[in-house]
Amino acid sequence: MGESQAPxxxxxxxxxxxxxxxxxxxxxxxxxxxxxxxxxxxxxxxGDVARRAEPLxxxxxxxxxxxxxxxxxxxxxxxxxxxxxxxxxxxxxxxQQAQIVVESFAPGYLDxxxxxxxxxxxxxxxxxxxxxxxxxxxxPYRDYAATDLTCVAAGGMLYLCGDPQREPxxxxxxxxxxxxxLNGAIATLAALWDAETSGKGxxxxxxxxxxxxxxxxxxxxxYSSGGEIRRRQGNRHGQxxxxxxxxxxxxxxxxxFASDEDWNLFASMSNQKELLAPRHARGEDRLRxxxxxxxxxxxxxxxxxxxEVFHWAQELRLPFSMxxxxxxxxxxxxxxxxxxxxxxxxxxxxxxxxxxxxFVMGETPWRVGRAPLLGEHTEEVLRERLSLDEGEMWALRRxxxx
Amino acid sequence: MGTQARRNNLExxxxxxxxxxxxxxxxxxxxxxxxxxxxxxxxxxxxxPDGTRSNPGFFSWLxxxxxxxTMDLSxxxxxxCFKQLVARSDVVVxxxxxxxxxxxxxxxxxxxxxxxxxxxLSMPAYGSTGPYANYVAYGPGLEASSGLSAxxxxxxxxxxxxxxxxxxxxxxxxxxxxxxxxxxxxxxxGTGQWIDLSQREALSQMFGEAFVKAAKGxxxxxxxxxxxxxxxxxxxxxxxxxxxxxxxxxxxxxxxRLCETMGCGWLxxxxxxxxxxxxxxxxxxxxxxxxxxxxxMDAHEAVRLLQEARLAASVVNNARDLVEDTxxxxxxxxxxxxxxxxxxxxxxxxxxRASGASRNTGHPAPQLGEHNREVLGGLLGLSEAQxxxxxxxxRWDSKR
Numbered sequence: 001m002g003e004s005q006a007p008x009x010x011x012x013x014x015x016x017x018x019x020x021x022x023x024x025x026x027x028x029x030x031x032x033x034x035x036x037x038x039x040x041x042x043x044x045x046x047g048d049v050a051r052r053a054e055p056l057x058x059x060x061x062x063x064x065x066x067x068x069x070x071x072x073x074x075x076x077x078x079x080x081x082x083x084x085x086x087x088x089x090x091x092x093x094x095x096q097q098a099q100i101v102v103e104s105f106a107p108g109y110l111d112x113x114x115x116x117x118x119x120x121x122x123x124x125x126x127x128x129x130x131x132x133x134x135x136x137x138x139x140p141y142r143d144y145a146a147t148d149l150t151c152v153a154a155g156g157m158l159y160l161c162g163d164p165q166r167e168p169x170x171x172x173x174x175x176x177x178x179x180x181x182l183n184g185a186i187a188t189l190a191a192l193w194d195a196e197t198s199g200k201g202x203x204x205x206x207x208x209x210x211x212x213x214x215x216x217x218x219x220x221x222x223y224s225s226g227g228e229i230r231r232r233q234g235n236r237h238g239q240x241x242x243x244x245x246x247x248x249x250x251x252x253x254x255x256x257f258a259s260d261e262d263w264n265l266f267a268s269m270s271n272q273k274e275l276l277a278p279r280h281a282r283g284e285d286r287l288r289x290x291x292x293x294x295x296x297x298x299x300x301x302x303x304x305x306x307x308e309v310f311h312w313a314q315e316l317r318l319p320f321s322m323x324x325x326x327x328x329x330x331x332x333x334x335x336x337x338x339x340x341x342x343x344x345x346x347x348x349x350x351x352x353x354x355x356x357x358x359f360v361m362g363e364t365p366w367r368v369g370r371a372p373l374l375g376e377h378t379e380e381v382l383r384e385r386l387s388l389d390e391g392e393m394w395a396l397r398r399x400x401x402x
Numbered sequence: 403m404g405t406q407a408r409r410n411n412l413e414x415x416x417x418x419x420x421x422x423x424x425x426x427x428x429x430x431x432x433x434x435x436x437x438x439x440x441x442x443x444x445x446x447x448x449x450x451p452d453g454t455r456s457n458p459g460f461f462s463w464l465x466x467x468x469x470x471x472t473m474d475l476s477x478x479x480x481x482x483c484f485k486q487l488v489a490r491s492d493v494v495v496x497x498x499x500x501x502x503x504x505x506x507x508x509x510x511x512x513x514x515x516x517x518x519x520x521x522x523l524s525m526p527a528y529g530s531t532g533p534y535a536n537y538v539a540y541g542p543g544l545e546a547s548s549g550l551s552a553x554x555x556x557x558x559x560x561x562x563x564x565x566x567x568x569x570x571x572x573x574x575x576x577x578x579x580x581x582x583x584x585x586x587x588x589x590x591x592g593t594g595q596w597i598d599l600s601q602r603e604a605l606s607q608m609f610g611e612a613f614v615k616a617a618k619g620x621x622x623x624x625x626x627x628x629x630x631x632x633x634x635x636x637x638x639x640x641x642x643x644x645x646x647x648x649x650x651x652x653x654x655x656x657x658x659r660l661c662e663t664m665g666c667g668w669l670x671x672x673x674x675x676x677x678x679x680x681x682x683x684x685x686x687x688x689x690x691x692x693x694x695x696x697x698x699m700d701a702h703e704a705v706r707l708l709q710e711a712r713l714a715a716s717v718v719n720n721a722r723d724l725v726e727d728t729x730x731x732x733x734x735x736x737x738x739x740x741x742x743x744x745x746x747x748x749x750x751x752x753x754x755r756a757s758g759a760s761r762n763t764g765h766p767a768p769q770l771g772e773h774n775r776e777v778l779g780g781l782l783g784l785s786e787a788q789x790x791x792x793x794x795x796x797r798w799d800s801k802r
Contacts, residue, residue: 009583026607034583041512053631054611056618066620070610104558117757136755141729144709149627149635150716153648158637159720160565162556167637168646170551170627171564174610180753182575182608187754189582190438194413194587195761202758210735210753213724215571219424220459223721224748225459225741230721233645234632237542245551245561252561254546257538258453281797314537319527321543323561326554326616329606337532340603341613353617359580359599362510362530364587 008035015100016041016091017075018082020048022148022174023103023132023208025071026181026189031100032074033357033366036268039381040072040372041091044079047374050070056349062374063348067174073344074369076377090401093386095120099195100188103128107137116177117203121231127201128191132184136207140165146208149178153210156219160183164232179206179215223386241286242293245323248301250325253309255297258284262318269316272300344370378402406621412439413759417585418491420484421445421468422475424452426541426567428525430499435493435581436713437469437752437761443487443777444768448472448796451770455742460739462767463749470768471777474796475506483792484508485516486782492588493581494522499531499538511597515651519594521584522575529600541567548605553612555624562624572608573601633681634660637718638693640701646718647701649692649708656713657681664695673684735782740766 013036014151017028025040025048032038042048045118047062055064081087093116095101101120103110112117130136132148135154149170152158162169187204195201213220217238222228237243245257258265260282267275274296280286286293301309306322313320329335330353341357357366359372382388382402396402417440421432429444429452436442440739441530442651444465454461473480485508487496494513496503503509503524510522524530527539528547542563545551550569555562580597588594606613612622627636627648638644651657654677656743661670669675669691674684696704703719708715725748730736733755737749752761774793778784784792 007587011588026667030579034579052509054615054754055500056615056620066611066614066618071615071637080801134728136733139732144716145712145714146716147632147650147652149650150627150648150714153637153646153716153718156719156721156724157564157566158648159646159718160564161554162560164644167627167639169554169556169562170455171566171568172550172622172624172713173612175568175608178608179575181571182572182579183753186434186575186582187577187752187756189579189760190413190588191756191759193582193586196586197413200758201480202756204754206754207733207735208753210730210733210750213576213730213735214750214753215566215568217566217570218457218463220724220736220750221459221463221719221741221747224736225745226726228721233565236564237565237567243542243563245546245563247560252546252551254543254551254563256543314534317538318529319538319540319543321539321547321558323546323551324549326549326609326612326622327621330613330616334528334532334534334602338600338603339528340616342605342619349618351615351617355613356603358576358607359523359597359603361580361584361587361595361597363593364583379750 004051006363006365008367010034010036013037013049013100014098015039015345016095016098017102019102019132020037021050021104022071022177023065023184024102025050027130027132027184028075028102029071029073030185030358031188035102035354035364038075039377040075040077041080041082041092042077042082042374044402045050045377051374061348063395066176069352069371070355072371074367075372076381077372077375078381079375079402081229082113082115084401086396086399087401090111090386091115095127097385099126099128099192102184102188103129104132107131107142107343110358115370121201125201126195126199128188128195129201130188130204130206132180132206132208134208136210137205148174148176151208152212154209156216157212160216160219160232161229163234169230174207176212179211180206184209227229236290238382239287240281241270241283242292242297244294246294246298246301247310249303249305253306254321254323258319265316266318268316270300272296286346295323342368344368346370347370347373375402414438416439417493419493419495420491421444422486422494422496422498424497425454426464426570427573427577428495429454431523431577431581432468433464433466433496434578434752442468444468444470445473445484446470447474448771449474454758455770456744459745459747462739462747466739466749467765467768468768469773469777470771471774472793472796473769474509475782476717477795479526479792479795481506481508483778483782488513488520489517490781491517491520492585493523495577495581497525500524500526500535503669514594519588520593521581521588521594521597523597523599525573525577525599525601527601529603537730541570544569544602544605548602550605550609550611553609553622553624556626557628558623569601569605573599573604576604576607577601628685631678633685634688634692636689638689638696640696640699640704642701645701647696647704648716648718650714652714654678659711660708660713663707663713664692666695667689694750740768742769
């Protein structure tokens with residue numbers, strides 16, 4: 001593979017990943033990228049539900065999911081039936097070797113199986129176990145049914161997006177779940193740091209709903225201190241007017257004005273006399289005349305391309321942006337210069353794109369790899385980690401345990 | 403340092419962070435480090451303090467548990483002082499555009515000379531290399547340039563902003579992951595490092611599947627609240643002004659339960675809605691059927707009934723719903739504190755609980771320069787006269 005010899009942040013860390021779908025897998029995607037050996041435990045013959053979601057091929061299969069390919073990069077897949085006593089026994093032996101367990105089952109499920117935190121930590125007191133769930137491990141909503149949509153609703157993000165005259169609008173993708181996974185990674189790394197200091201592990205209880213609330217722009221703070229209930233603003237943002245997305249000759253541009261100085265600079269440099277009117281000079285006033293201002297800007301931008309507007313503004317240090325689609329971004333000059341996307345070979349799907357690291361660390365490279373086939377590493381893990389021989393594995397296979 | 407509560411069971415006790423960031427992404431990153439027990443020293447320019455100070459509640463939330471000092475890095479004396487501070491610190495976090503620290507002669511190579519194992523996190527909008535390195539963006543602009551806006555919007559509408567400046571918290575949270583990783587590497591190897599976090603690249607992680615699809619020629623269209631594998635899957639209007647609930651039905655069996663809960667069991671046998679494909683094909687009629695029930699219902703009552711039937715449903719919570727939410731209250735999620743002007747606020751806490759650690763949440767955000775004497779005198783050993791001189795040298799000092 002020609003992998004770099006430089007050390008990785010978590011290269012000596014073993015993570016047993018019992019999670020599926022999005023939140024838990026995003027948490028462990030980050031840990032795998034940082035170099036941990038992540039063993040993803042999946043149900044024999046079925047695997048992670050996300051394996052089939054958002055298919056990349058016309059024929060559905062266990063290896064077709066786009067979401068799965070992104071979220072499970074650089075992990076190993078072990079099939080193991082946790083509902084069988086033998087499967088649980090092997091899991092227990094594996095977690096004895098692990099520093100971290102991540103799971104996203106319904107709260108209480110692992111305890112019912114007898115493999116909750118207190119059992120897994122027996123004999124492995126430094127174990128960090130991270131449980132990610134929609135509402136947390138306790139409280140009145142603990143057992144509520146949820147999806148990403150109902151979690152962005154519960155967390156207050158849905159209410160803030162979209163047209164005030166229409167229904168609230170979901171942000172693209174599965175943001176509640178990703179936020180849960182991202183916070184899970186922070187909590188896990190903090191607990192690992194602590195365990196490596198004190199020798200004591202912890203059980204981490206991450207709430208996806210709370211992850212959404214804590215990503216809001218202080219809306220609950222504004223309500224509790226001043227009684228303000230922020231509402232949807234249409235395609236606008238906050239008080240820094242105009243902040244919006246407007247059409248131009250060949251697409252859309254995003255504009256923001258952080259200060260009145262920026263506005264005055266823009267107004268004078270764009271040769272739009274109307275914009276220089278004193279009634280537009282102050283942010284509060286621009287909010288009042290937002291429709292009028294946006295109309296003038298729309299006419300101005302419709303004569304120009306995205307690239308023209310973007311680069312012209314950036315030369316003036318104005319934080320404008322181009323609205324780009326994922327397919328356009330595959331050839332974005334900045335992404336290309338930073339090698340943000342790479343292609344990895346996949347035995348079933350051929351070339352699969354991998355999104356690069358969320359940050360570039362000078363000393364410890366990010367690990368780029370592909371997602372595993374279902375059960376691809378079962379034999380390797382059972383042989384190397386648990387010293388099972390061919391006969392034992394054959395028996396387990398026959399019993400449907402692996 | 404006496405002012406910050408020092409509890410033994412905070413993960414990052416003993417780690418010192420120098421924080422040059424302002425606005426949201428950077429301050430959130432260092433605030434979480436402070437919550438975890440790090441001592442965070444926030445540096446502001448007296449003439450141009452953090453822009454969020456004009457929004458006292460927001461500022462206070464993002465900067466609690468930090469110490470605040472003022473410095474003007476364009477002055478030689480301040481830079482000298484800053485270097486002394488770095489020499490006694492573990493982590494430096496900044497979110498200027500890349501040329502700023504280099505112009506101050508305070509980029510990573512310079513700081514490394516002062517403290518060999520320093521960890522430095524830079525978080526410019528587009529990253530520190532490449533043709534856009536010096537381009538600037540705020541949260542909403544990052545939504546557009548990352549591809550998120552193209553995926554957000556009503557089916558018949560334009561690309562749409564999230565209303566949450568979403569690029570900011572996402573960049574800040576990834577910054578915490580990076581710093582915690584770098585701290586571990588330093589403990590094992592003795593080596594610090596520089597981290598270049600492009601806020602756009604961080605945000606791109608959060609919908610990476612769209613790029614995987616795009617590379618295979620699969621184009622994702624804006625689809626409002628709809629989802630290909632669930633129906634119904636949308637927001638429905640309830641009684642009262644701007645009250646809504648979100649409902650997501652994952653199986654045909656759940657659809658039947660939804661019909662029964664709404665008191666219209668006959669709909670479950672209506673061939674127009676029998677299967678996922680049928681429901682998607684008749685989405686608009688279906689939504690009208692559901693809304694004719696929700697419109698008469700109180701949002702909270704409707705969700706209670708739906709959850710009793712084990713259906714995924716939630717009130718589309720607004721800020722008041724959240725502050726008054728019994729579940730969040732029972733979990734102790736909000737931290738009661740005061741803002742810069744002394745008003746009581748409910749600050750969102752960390753979204754996780756740890757069995758073995760408490761949270762450092764006792765200290766209100768610093769007033770501008772509140773800890774100058776303590777940090778410059780107590781930590782760096784400057785005399786009273788030197789502190790006065792340093793502060794006096796700052797331009798426009800009299801303005802405040």
